[in-house]
Amino acid sequence: MPAPNAIIDYINKNSGKFVQRLAKAVSIPSVSGDAAYREAVFDMAKFLRDELEAVGVTVRFADLGKQVLDGKELNLPPAILGSIGNDKNKKTVLLYGHYDVQPALKSDGWYTEPFTLTVDNESGRLVGRGSTDDKGPVLGWINILQAHHDLKLELPVNIKFCLEGMEESGSEGLDELVVAERGSNKFFDGIDCACIVWRRASFRSTPYLTIPQSDNYWLNTRTPCITYGLRGIVYFKVNVRGAGQDLHSGVFGGLVHEPMTDLVILLSKLVTPLGKILIPGVNDLVAPLTKDERERYETLDYSISDVEGVLGGKLTVSSDKETVLMNRMRYPSLSIHGIEGAFSAPGAKTVIPANVSGKFSIRLVPDQTPDAIEVCVKEYLMQEFAKLESKNTLEIELIHGGKPWVASPDHWNYRAAIKATEIVYGQTPDLTREGGSIPVVLTFAEALGVNICLLPMGRADDGAHSTNEKLDLSNYIEGTKLLGTYLYELATAQ
Amino acid sequence: MPAPNAIIDYINKNSGKFVQRLAKAVSIPSVSGDAAYREAVFDMAKFLRDELEAVGVTVRFADLGKQVLDGKELNLPPAILGSIGNDKNKKTVLLYGHYDVQPALKSDGWYTEPFTLTVDNESGRLVGRGSTDDKGPVLGWINILQAHHDLKLELPVNIKFCLEGMEESGSEGLDELVVAERGSNKFFDGIDCACIVWRRASFRSTPYLTIPQSDNYWLNTRTPCITYGLRGIVYFKVNVRGAGQDLHSGVFGGLVHEPMTDLVILLSKLVTPLGKILIPGVNDLVAPLTKDERERYETLDYSISDVEGVLGGKLTVSSDKETVLMNRMRYPSLSIHGIEGAFSAPGAKTVIPANVSGKFSIRLVPDQTPDAIEVCVKEYLMQEFAKLESKNTLEIELIHGGKPWVASPDHWNYRAAIKATEIVYGQTPDLTREGGSIPVVLTFAEALGVNICLLPMGRADDGAHSTNEKLDLSNYIEGTKLLGTYLYELATAQ
Numbered sequence: 001m002p003a004p005n006a007i008i009d010y011i012n013k014n015s016g017k018f019v020q021r022l023a024k025a026v027s028i029p030s031v032s033g034d035a036a037y038r039e040a041v042f043d044m045a046k047f048l049r050d051e052l053e054a055v056g057v058t059v060r061f062a063d064l065g066k067q068v069l070d071g072k073e074l075n076l077p078p079a080i081l082g083s084i085g086n087d088k089n090k091k092t093v094l095l096y097g098h099y100d101v102q103p104a105l106k107s108d109g110w111y112t113e114p115f116t117l118t119v120d121n122e123s124g125r126l127v128g129r130g131s132t133d134d135k136g137p138v139l140g141w142i143n144i145l146q147a148h149h150d151l152k153l154e155l156p157v158n159i160k161f162c163l164e165g166m167e168e169s170g171s172e173g174l175d176e177l178v179v180a181e182r183g184s185n186k187f188f189d190g191i192d193c194a195c196i197v198w199r200r201a202s203f204r205s206t207p208y209l210t211i212p213q214s215d216n217y218w219l220n221t222r223t224p225c226i227t228y229g230l231r232g233i234v235y236f237k238v239n240v241r242g243a244g245q246d247l248h249s250g251v252f253g254g255l256v257h258e259p260m261t262d263l264v265i266l267l268s269k270l271v272t273p274l275g276k277i278l279i280p281g282v283n284d285l286v287a288p289l290t291k292d293e294r295e296r297y298e299t300l301d302y303s304i305s306d307v308e309g310v311l312g313g314k315l316t317v318s319s320d321k322e323t324v325l326m327n328r329m330r331y332p333s334l335s336i337h338g339i340e341g342a343f344s345a346p347g348a349k350t351v352i353p354a355n356v357s358g359k360f361s362i363r364l365v366p367d368q369t370p371d372a373i374e375v376c377v378k379e380y381l382m383q384e385f386a387k388l389e390s391k392n393t394l395e396i397e398l399i400h401g402g403k404p405w406v407a408s409p410d411h412w413n414y415r416a417a418i419k420a421t422e423i424v425y426g427q428t429p430d431l432t433r434e435g436g437s438i439p440v441v442l443t444f445a446e447a448l449g450v451n452i453c454l455l456p457m458g459r460a461d462d463g464a465h466s467t468n469e470k471l472d473l474s475n476y477i478e479g480t481k482l483l484g485t486y487l488y489e490l491a492t493a494q
Numbered sequence: 495m496p497a498p499n500a501i502i503d504y505i506n507k508n509s510g511k512f513v514q515r516l517a518k519a520v521s522i523p524s525v526s527g528d529a530a531y532r533e534a535v536f537d538m539a540k541f542l543r544d545e546l547e548a549v550g551v552t553v554r555f556a557d558l559g560k561q562v563l564d565g566k567e568l569n570l571p572p573a574i575l576g577s578i579g580n581d582k583n584k585k586t587v588l589l590y591g592h593y594d595v596q597p598a599l600k601s602d603g604w605y606t607e608p609f610t611l612t613v614d615n616e617s618g619r620l621v622g623r624g625s626t627d628d629k630g631p632v633l634g635w636i637n638i639l640q641a642h643h644d645l646k647l648e649l650p651v652n653i654k655f656c657l658e659g660m661e662e663s664g665s666e667g668l669d670e671l672v673v674a675e676r677g678s679n680k681f682f683d684g685i686d687c688a689c690i691v692w693r694r695a696s697f698r699s700t701p702y703l704t705i706p707q708s709d710n711y712w713l714n715t716r717t718p719c720i721t722y723g724l725r726g727i728v729y730f731k732v733n734v735r736g737a738g739q740d741l742h743s744g745v746f747g748g749l750v751h752e753p754m755t756d757l758v759i760l761l762s763k764l765v766t767p768l769g770k771i772l773i774p775g776v777n778d779l780v781a782p783l784t785k786d787e788r789e790r791y792e793t794l795d796y797s798i799s800d801v802e803g804v805l806g807g808k809l810t811v812s813s814d815k816e817t818v819l820m821n822r823m824r825y826p827s828l829s830i831h832g833i834e835g836a837f838s839a840p841g842a843k844t845v846i847p848a849n850v851s852g853k854f855s856i857r858l859v860p861d862q863t864p865d866a867i868e869v870c871v872k873e874y875l876m877q878e879f880a881k882l883e884s885k886n887t888l889e890i891e892l893i894h895g896g897k898p899w900v901a902s903p904d905h906w907n908y909r910a911a912i913k914a915t916e917i918v919y920g921q922t923p924d925l926t927r928e929g930g931s932i933p934v935v936l937t938f939a940e941a942l943g944v945n946i947c948l949l950p951m952g953r954a955d956d957g958a959h960s961t962n963e964k965l966d967l968s969n970y971i972e973g974t975k976l977l978g979t980y981l982y983e984l985a986t987a988q
């Protein structure tokens with residue numbers, strides 16, 4: 001069922017109040033990665049607790065322990081666990097969000113004070129750190145609850161909130177909390193599905209450093225999208241060790257086994273220029289493409305020129321839209337990131353580096369797992385190294401791994417999200433899988449075993465993690481309507 | 495003819511005076527690479543002028559113009575051009591040396607003040623910056639001239655000195671000077687042969703950074719050596735350019751041509767793990783090995799374990815002595831130094847670098863020339879890149895090149911040097927070619943067209959360019975005898 005008109009009217013009439021709520025949130029510099037801001041992260045938790053309690057949510061702070069940061073022992077900001085509604089006849093949805101933000105200094109290149117929400121009336125933009133990532137989305141839920149509270153309307157579903165304050169700094173403590181709080185009569189008991197509102201950074205013209213992870217947002221700037229899958233990752237470090245010290249090529253060139261020679265040969269055997277992974281077994285673990293699935297990529301509103309614009313050239317491995325989309329979303333990819341220990345500065349040093357480490361990672365898709373891929377990679381590289389008949393030594397380290405995630409987009413959770421999008425935006429959303437990983441999704445998927453839907457509020461050009469981060473006022477207000485409508489659709493979806 | 499006994503006696507009796515002369519020279523911190531020491535470099539030139547004039551040499555300072563260093567315009571230290579003797583019936587030998595030194599700070603790890611010559615009576619070492627490189631050798635010649643001067647003996651040959659003050663900083667201005675001063679009635683007119691006294695760094699257990707070039711010294715610590723060849727070099731930068739900016743592998747991995755993939759494939763096609771260069775045409779330019787030459791390597795006093803000791807492991811490409819020596823001295827070698835523009839720091843960044851530059855160099859031997867090799871390398875890499883069918887772009891830059899040098903060891907100049915070594919050290923020296931290049935040798939060889947001999951004074955473990963640089967007193971004194979004896983052998987050698 002659609003949301004009552006009264007809710008939609010309320011949202012339209014109270015947009016000024018909602019902007020003020022966001023302005024207050026942005027003014028609290030809850031940077032989790034800098035010890036100097038830790039008090040502000042706690043202030044932000046208290047602000048949200050007060051806001052949630054004011055609209056009827058029962059709130060508890062879950063203590064996540066301590067961490068050492070910048071040489072200081074600090075208390076971790078709490079996870080905010082909130083509940084509203086306990087009707088056995090209603091579904092219970094878990095809403096995840098985070099209240100910490102990335103660092104921001106005016107001197108980084110902001111046109112305005114990053115922790116002062118600036119409303120640009122001409123462009124309709126709300127500029128400030130956290131506006132789109134993730135304070136706007138979190139407040140979107142609170143706006144909906146306020147509407148119900150003020151209008152004295154019952155919520156269509158039971159809601160549980162899990163809001164963390166360490167997402168931008170590795171979600172420290174969250175995995176343990178989710179495991180500790182699942183099971184009968186614990187906080188996460190009785191949850192039927194989950195929703196994560198996320199902004200998405202892909203295909204944006206933003207330098208790499210500001211895109212530490214990809215998020216779900218519209219694939220282009222035209223069509224809304226809902227994300228049902230994320231790739232996993234395994235990151236390897238391949239160490240080739242030779243002499244006890246770096247050598248001079250004039251003195252030793254020609255008489256010694258050079259680690260760089262071995263390493264570039266090994267790295268050259270990983271992947272073709274067209275992106276085909278050459279490690280035996282890796283592709284065998286990819287779940288076969290179904291006809292339904294293939295069709296889903298055909299319907300996506302997407303063109304090669306979208307990505308060429310961002311790349312600054314015709315650099316895609318294929319000019320076939322479906323191939324490019326599937327290479328990014330549903331097939332593994334292998335990227336060589338660089339070499340540690342070799343000569344990497346400008347200039348022309350004639351060194352023979354003694355110890356070099358090649359770094360590469362593979363983005364994983366179902367049914368690949370980090371464990372299975374690790375076996376394939378190590379076996380293959382050791383075999384290839386043996387062929388070199390080098391006297392250097394090889395060591396292969398797995399630096400980190402994360403499983404891929406994919407949800408069924410045929411689940412009623414998705415049907416509700418799709419319906420809500422059609423109602424609010426008048427468009428059928430694109431159903432997409434994303435290239436990068438979002439660890440918290442895996443945390444909830446694995447620990448709770450429920451269907452999770454990733455809904456967008458912001459736009460692809462919001463500049464989350466970048467300077468001049470913004471959320472369009474229209475996205476904030478229409479997004480709030482989307483969240484409300486989703487809850488109503490959820491209540492009746494089957 | 496051997497040197498008169500009176501000369502040898504004089505050297506033995508005056509060793510204390512010679513050490514004081516070296517102490518005075520070391521006390522002048524003539525660091526050419528640091529603008530703050532430029533006045534001291536000029537002081538060192540004046541010191542040498544006074545010393546040379548006192549023993550009968552006619553001296554002139556050749557102005558080499560100006561340079562910009564550390565943002566300041568500085569006068570270049572002069573080349574000291576000296577002449578003694580003008581007898582048409584005698585040979586004329588050019589003696590090259592340099593009076594500038596590498597930087598040295600006590601805090602770098604010196605046990606004593608670097609610019610105070612410290613005589614360690616127990617070990618017989620003279621410790622101080624410049625002791626072996628190159629003040630000791632330069633003063634060796636002056637000691638010999640002093641002996642002749644004090645004993646009122648005629649020199650057996652005419653001598654011309656060319657002493658520069660910028661050798662440690664690229665020999666700025668020297669090439670132009672040599673070209674300007676050659677031809678009839680110019681300074682370098684009438685020179686029959688040349689001798690460069692050099693210390694040699696090869697096979698020493700010293701970190702790379704302290705060995706910017708290899709020099710001629712004994713191949714092991716047992717047998718003296720004389721060097722008759724040096725390899726040249728061509729240094730390449732291979733640039734592969736992709737997108738306009740670095741990309742995130744989660745977002746773009748699988749859909750874009752990655753420059754690192756292309757680059758490691760190109761680099762993997764340059765050389766085998768055993769050191770065989772794969773670039774067509776490069777090996778064809780190597781002059782064929784003659785039987786005589788091969789035998790020369792067989793007689794060298796050298797074992798694989800000498801080099802394994804320095805490498806810290808069994809890492810040579812062959813366990814055949816002659817193969818290893820020839821790979822270093824008379825065959826080309828190719829070393830991959832590193833990659834600029836990729837991720838080279840510790841950690842696990844998931845970047846797809848947008849522009850990467852692989853750096854490698856080839857050590858050249860006759861009849862290879864940088865020009866000919868450049869053609870082979872560019873053609874080959876462009877062909878290999880075309881095979882990749884990549885949409886990235888390739889550019890190959892030659893960063894710098896220097897020709898190889900080889901002199902005839904059958905020349906009377908070498909016969910004199912060999913005879914002198916046999917007389918002073920009681921051993922037939924090893925005749926070697928070296929792996930690295932010494933640009934000034936090529937300058938004189940090409941501009942003057944005379945036979946050049948590289949004679950050693952110091953030892954392989956002297957630590958030139960390193961902390962606690964030293965010259966053994968015995969090497970200083972016996973080396974002075976060697977230089978004197980060489981001049982007498984030169985007079986009669988045919």
Ligand SMILES: [Zn+2]
Nearest residue numbers: 098133134167
């Ligand atoms: Zn976020």
Ligand SMILES: [Zn+2]
Nearest residue numbers: 133168464465
């Ligand atoms: Zn974020």
Ligand SMILES: [Zn+2]
Nearest residue numbers: 592627628661
């Ligand atoms: Zn030197």
Ligand SMILES: [Zn+2]
Nearest residue numbers: 627662958959
């Ligand atoms: Zn030097």
